[in-house]
Amino acid sequence: GEQVEQLPSSLIVQEGASVLINCSYTDSASVYFPWYKQEPGKRLQFIIDIRSNMERKQNQRLTLLFDKKTKHLSLHITATQPGDSAIYFCSASSNTGGLSGKLTFGEGTQVTVIS
Amino acid sequence: DAAVTQKPRYLIKMKGQEAEMKCIPEKGHTAVFWYQQKQSKELKFLIYFQNQQPLDQIDMVKERFSAVCPSSSLCSLGIRTCEAEDSALYLCSSSPTDQDTQYFGPGTRLLVL
Numbered sequence: 001g002e003q004v005e006q007l008p009s010s011l012i013v014q015e016g017a018s019v020l021i022n023c024s025y026t027d028s029a030s031v032y033f034p035w036y037k038q039e040p041g042k043r044l045q046f047i048i049d050i051r052s053n054m055e056r057k058q059n060q061r062l063t064l065l066f067d068k069k070t071k072h073l074s075l076h077i078t079a080t081q082p083g084d085s086a087i088y089f090c091s092a093s094s095n096t097g098g099l100s101g102k103l104t105f106g107e108g109t110q111v112t113v114i115s
Numbered sequence: 116d117a118a119v120t121q122k123p124r125y126l127i128k129m130k131g132q133e134a135e136m137k138c139i140p141e142k143g144h145t146a147v148f149w150y151q152q153k154q155s156k157e158l159k160f161l162i163y164f165q166n167q168q169p170l171d172q173i174d175m176v177k178e179r180f181s182a183v184c185p186s187s188s189l190c191s192l193g194i195r196t197c198e199a200e201d202s203a204l205y206l207c208s209s210s211p212t213d214q215d216t217q218y219f220g221p222g223t224r225l226l227v228l
Binding site: 041 | 146155159161214222
């Protein structure tokens with residue numbers, strides 16, 4: 001089945017700096033890639049997504065790049081703020097036979113923004 | 116934002132006891148998913164319902180869990196005989212269809228002693 005790898009597992013960044021999180025997947029049938037943010041004690045929050053027919057998507061300070069050939073995604077967060085401190089999850093969903101949109105998640109990247 | 120609800124938020128069970136947790140999907144969402152998260156790490160897919168019918172599930176769920184969606188506004192996940200390894204955060208998500216963005220509830224944290 002699908003496997004999603006996410007790097008780094010953790011990082012610390014100065015407020016105002018940028019963050020880059022890398023994600024790779026194995027199943028070429030995966031077509032949808034949502035990213036989530038999880039703050040301590042809070043629910044998993046959807047932040048941005050991309051489908052396999054796109055190469056780039058931006059949402060305010062978030063930019064998501066997708067390379068179908070290498071099966072690689074990268075999430076770029078600019079102008080980081082203390083509120084960006086959280087665990088970020090990459091996920092992938094295939095549409096194999098239209099049976100399930102279940103998500104396969106990476107192990108998460110703990111981002112800590114320090115003032 | 117979607118407002119998926121889960122109850123209870125916390126659940127403590129002894130080994131061998133039965134556990135049950137509930138999920139109220141976002142109104143109008145036809146797809147419901149359950150995931151298990153241990154130690155704030157990787158989320159593992161458990162089972163998926165489309166229009167209240169279970170369409171995909173992992174072997175562990177078939178063997179030891181019970182899951183139903185008796186209505187479009189309520190789903191439940193049960194563990195027939197709790198084991199220590201079942202201690203985890205159980206997350207429910209729903210989406211308008213199985214190919215749309217999934218919105219997550221706050222989860223039920225299960226501790227098995």
